[in-house]
Amino acid sequence: MNGTAVGVDIAKMVFQVHYVDQDSGEIVNKQIKRSKFLEFFANRAPCLIGMEACGGAHHWARRLTKMGHQVKLMPGEFVKAFNIRSKNDPADARAIWLAVQQPSKPVAVKTEMQQAVLALHRMREQLVKFRTMQINALRGLLTEYGEVMGKGRTALDKAMPEVLARVAERLPAVLIDTMREQWNGLVALDEQIAGIERRMREWKKDDPAVKAISEIPGVGLLTATAAVAMMGNPKAFRSGREFAAWAGLVPRQTGSGGKVHLHGISKMGDTYLRKLLIHGARSVLTHAKEPGPWINQIIKRRPPNVVTVALANKMARTIWALLAHNRRYQKDYLGAKPV
Template sequence: MTHTIVGVDIAKSVMQIHWVDPETGEVVNKPLKRAAFLEYFANRSPCLVGMESCGGSQHWARRLIEMGHEVKLMPAKFVKAFNIRNKNDAADARAIWMATQMDSKAVAVKTEAQQAVLALHRMRQQLVKFRTMQINNLRGLLTEYGEVMAVGRAALDKSIAGILERLSGRLPAILIDTLRDQWKGLDNLDQQIGQIERRLQEWMRDNQAAKAIAAIPGVGLLTATAAVATMGHANAFKSGREFAAWLGLVPGQTGSGGKIELQGISKRGDTYLRTLLVHGARSIIYRVKEPGPWVDQLKQRRPMNVVIVAMANKLARIIWAILAHQRPYRKDYESVRPG
């Protein structure tokens, strides 16, 4: 069955739709109020709806799928290539309609539970960012008064009490008290981050997929829960190689005239999950006593950063294999190439 393709440019209040009537060839490009959006699709026969993957797209995708429609979410960068003229809602909806017809890897439509896990990751990421900013801010302010300390939280906690004591005779009390309050405020951020991690741990206890991949060396709580929530369903990818490429853990390519040159990793896909995998790979390379002959051989031929990214690529493939084939992790497992 061939569905009618509808491009939708979603927004806060007004949605723009674009589609072509397959019988008459009439081009429809019109706005819809938010309240009338679902009603419009409720009265239509099943169709393929294309949307940019942006704020609110997951919600609308779930609602449209419940009505029997098929939804294709696409990265904004992919859609942008089809808008070659002025940018407005009508042009954006037309570009989305055109992009929906192209063969491309769609963004997974996530369940509300998966999106809730990713929301916890985003809030934790923001709190960690705030904490790092606060530490650097305190170090920078104290440098203005000749007090220099080493990088890191441990060095700050070790030195700041004595520094504030020394400065108390030179600087106004209002500044000393404020600096002390800012330092103690780091404990509150620690507690919030720890609470989110405990909630992620509770969720992982009830999720078999996350527990299965958490057994992989280099894959911890954050990577396991983020991978399961980000991937959606493992069968959305044909292979582990495709999953690793979707995460941007493969070389970019450039070339012409039949001559192709490989560059650094493409860095496409989900930046957060790719970063976690790279950190996990780094922990294997530097902390595991015997990472394996494959790693040892690679170290002799390639720079260390290339080895780390290669290990991250391997972790992504192992994660996909475990989730796709529903098998536990085995350290001694050897894959067999089909004949």
């Protein structure tokens, strides 16, 4: 298999492998059990292995790379274009085998530490959603009994003691006790979220890349840690513009015959990172005393939401520039164009 391209469709227990044997010309499309997967590649010459960037792909990519193989992770959308048959494991492996031989931008293989930080982000996001659900559920249930409270956690905590005291006069004690338990459970969620953020701050102290981009206005703890972990290797992107496009912070384009029409942002890439960048940009526009001449000029010409996305795009480009060139943030830095 020296120099052979191999397509691998990974799964939980059974993997599908597709390649063409260079010596015999035989088309090989076979299943391999999970326990035998690494053994299959262990005693073979280095080859190009293609996989979809899905669950578990980064783990297998790291293991195969240590064996001397070249691993190329590809987005599922790119691989889908090469699936010319019904969707099944053999067809998917063949599509991956075709796709890996085409020129394309691979997905950077993440380290275990980067994946660990992303796992913290996912768990924190889940807890935040659950906390919001609990607050809305309590407000909705109490509305059924004529008790209307303002939106937000602060309004809930302020009104809850008096509301429970009033409805306790006419409602069963079992319901009141359950509502009080649900309300008190929000404190436990707060502690879990704070614990995750504390661990993120500890990682920030030890990672120079996270510390460097944290100095950018609008880039806080969550945005900095998520950007470093999701980007992987900054060199995987040719420019800051490409990274911003990957994050979905550029207009979607349509048109033909030489006419190009620009629409809203493409919303490609990771939804979570894009949300953090846009929230950070909105925070700068709202709270910054001196946003800067660039922002002041664009505010005069564009609506507020367009300005917010434009600033988020600029923040994404700045993040890439600092990480790719190993620099510190400079507020008034101007890039010199080559002569």
